[in-house]
Amino acid sequence: MEILPDFEFDWTAAEKSYIISSFYWGYIFTQFMGGYLCKLFGVKRVMIWATFCSGVCSAVTPPLINWGGWRAYCGIRLIMGCVQGVVFPSIYQHLARWSPLEERNRLGALSYTGVDCGNVLSMYVSGMIARSPMGWPGISYISAAVAFACCTLWIIFGSNNAHESRFIGEAERNYIETSLQHSENFHKAIIPIPWRAIFTSVPFLALLVTRCADIYGFSTLQAEIPAYMNGVLQMDITDNALFSALPFVASWTMSYVFMIASDILLKNKWLSLTSIRKTMSSFAFWIPAATFIVIGFLDVDQKTWAIVLMTLSVGFCTGSVIGSCFNIIDLSPNHASILMGIINTACSGMSLVTPLIAGAIVTDKGDRSQWQIVFIITSVIYIVINCIFLTFGTAVTQPWDAEDFLLAPHPDLAKPSSITTKLKNKAISNYSR
Template structure:
């Protein structure tokens, strides 16, 4: 039998969905991360626009504001995975982003009434709203991405994180200095969220079957490659909880994502303080140096994407081998540079900036390496897996500053900072070793739609579609048209 040659349009609705997710991630990251610039503008009006209220907040109060988002974010990750399986990704993601936009719009009003305590409160609510979004994103990618394109569409959409990081720093700084001042940062963030909701409402669909704009060729390509059953889109597949929590590949993914977050949070939050205290560099006041690592991360994400496409298209690496190779680069190179930064002197500032930029830039490979691995393991339960992983992972940025606070008593003490960097480097190294041993990009047996209805399910791991490149030989289902 001849191989399937009709793969739909080169650019189709699946790419529109990936673009919507990219814009979604960019938008929510701008709303999440603009707090750094906003707090500076509120507590030091002379650096931005002095026509707006200025507040005298202590460093402790500022730290509460910075962390308050995650107080809410951690509680709705698991809920988001459950809701989008029950009610569909389109509605859950819409209300999550809309709620985040409302919180942004109300932020200046809350601050006017209750200052930093009210700021913390509205940030908690924003965290609750945004917590449902990433489980929805992974479920949406699983529903819309043909296995052969899953890596590309997933990486493209997730590059919105780097775009959001860079945009939050540059846009927030320019807005704070403009005529609308620091309140404008929240208003612009809200406007972006509401604009995205409008596009999402018009163009998004829970799956290809429900899309109003998709062509028959692309619909057949997507649905046939995903190998769905006849009533797949009409039923809610039971979640095999015990199989998930006892799955070695899933547990390995959870471990590696926790280690990745520890390393990245150390790079993001602690190295600027180290460079200020030990190397005498005020990184936070220099927008270029602050944004440079994330600009490198954004550029490198596309380098990794192009390289991955070339390697997979030429069958030079299996998807599992590709994931592990990229993850090793993304973990072990920053592990080495973290230790190296701890041994630099004050006359080696340029080298320190270069090493930090390399660390953050190379770390972008973790998106292809392990971040989207939930979709490989279980396309049917990707939202549940992401909800579990993100719930555990969100604890890390809360714990990391506490550990640093216990170790570092003086910002200019190099020896204490070296301990912090060594801990992060060791976790990055060990986390990747766990992933190398137990990780895989092969769909697991418990992903099967009838897994819980079979009395004695087979324990052998079936090859993923990524690995074999085989589709099904049936004609498109009439009920799907």
């Protein structure tokens, strides 16, 4: 949620747009770096420093705004974006180190619900703080306090993997280590990264375009549909706290629905992991694709339906968390942070491209036919890219993830040895289509 104290500072619309976008310009450039830093220093250190620096940036925001105005605000948000760009690659690497195969969907989905929970809470708590004697600076100071508290928790309880943790029993450690099938080298060596194998991997490339399409569509949901509702349906949902919170509540709720459903399907062996990924991804793409087209044909008298369809779309988009987000860990647990860095860099670009494409098409915000073109393009992208994922996607761990493959003198040309073959055969037997 963007908090702009523009009621106290007379900022123009252009200056506000610079402030909001400054965070994302920093965020897009450190995704890849975050994955590499996790490989060098471990997730715990990266997360501690990222959380601590975010807290510092938040704490110094009010005095810097008073000193340098909107330009200083842009600068601090740029730095904050750079710092927070390493967070998601770290989270994925952490999940890869800690999540047994049978619990990966559950633990991953639970971690993702924190994002929606934070969005919903921030909408109400931030408003309460701003109206309190602390005023808008209190939002920054309390956010900083929360960041420092989280940083402290990471220092005390965080561990890069179960092998290093002081707070779990031997039985739990053995269960996690056995499930992840890591060898002794996993904790002792920095495994070389097979760049050529990654960028020529068909399942990874299918996942890359799927994640980009998902973010393109979600950006349309977040930015363009509210703009359409304002221009064509003559309603501003940003002025209504309930309407603004509904999509986040739907996302939060549906994440549990998808999590429970995938757990039941996997536990009872009704579907393989690959089939679950593709099924959930299809829900996340096909239903929003249909709602995009329908929303484009609503008129002023059907505002309620617009709210319902938008909320429904955001809710079902959450299926991509189980469908494609955690497929990163399936393909390569050893290099999850690297893959996430690559994918999130590309996805961040989609967030920047979406408003540019919509802006080029929609010259009159009150012209429904122009908006219909935007929504149809998004729907076509959703359907085509999901078909690509259905054809080429898989939850089978790739041969280039195996340690002996990567530690060979020529990793991209190495022949899979017995360990690689075992890993691959076991993965195929458990999670093949």
